[in-house]
Amino acid sequence: ANRGLSDFDIRHNAVFNAIWQVPGPRDESGVHWFASGWQIGGIYQVSSGMPFTPKIGGDPLGLETSYPFDFPDRIFGEGCQSAVNSGNPVKYIKTQCFSFPTPVTRMGNAGRNSLIGPGLSNFDFSLFKNNYIRRISENFNIQFRAEFFNALNHPNFLPPVDNNTLFGANGAAVTTAGLITGTSTSSRQLQFGLKIAW
Secondary structure, eight states, X not given: OOOOOOXXXXXXXXXXXXXXXXXXXXXXXXXXXXXXXXXXXXXXEEEOOOEEOOEESSOTTXXXXXXXXOOOEEOOSTTOSSSBOTTOSSSOBOGGGEEOOSSTTSOOSSOTTOEEOOOEEXXXXXXXXXXXXXXXXXXXXXXXXXXXXXXXXXXXXXXXXXXXXXXXXXXOBOTTTXXXXXXXXXXXXXXXXXXXXX
């Protein structure tokens, strides 16, 4: 009855990265220093969400364990082909697609880790300016770095594991069921720095 996906089953995961050395001017004009030595980089990660379990509060089955998994019943019908509202952090779980088991001592058929949380889409961007100072040495470089984490400021939500209880032990619906309260990445963050290499 507890057979299900692993807690870490992220079914699809892809990471793309690139660094481009921007070509500088060939001549040694006054703009040569400003126009040369630039690097542009980026890392894009996309993945599907992590599984989580819809459950019933309390311990109506009397399992007496620290993690009682008492499942509701899954309802299949119109509008319930998927039991989640993708992109809705307030009501991520379609509670209308679940019912309280009857009798209360019967485990429902929803199952462990039967729902998939929101996926992840994150892009980090970097801009470097290399400044070689040949008068000191051939390899002496003062690099200016500008890095933008979650550059598109895309919200990446966690599964609603704090609000995955759909019904209380007496069958009453929980009003906060499906509410997402956390994100897996921070909002956009900028970082600037200088790196000296020789």
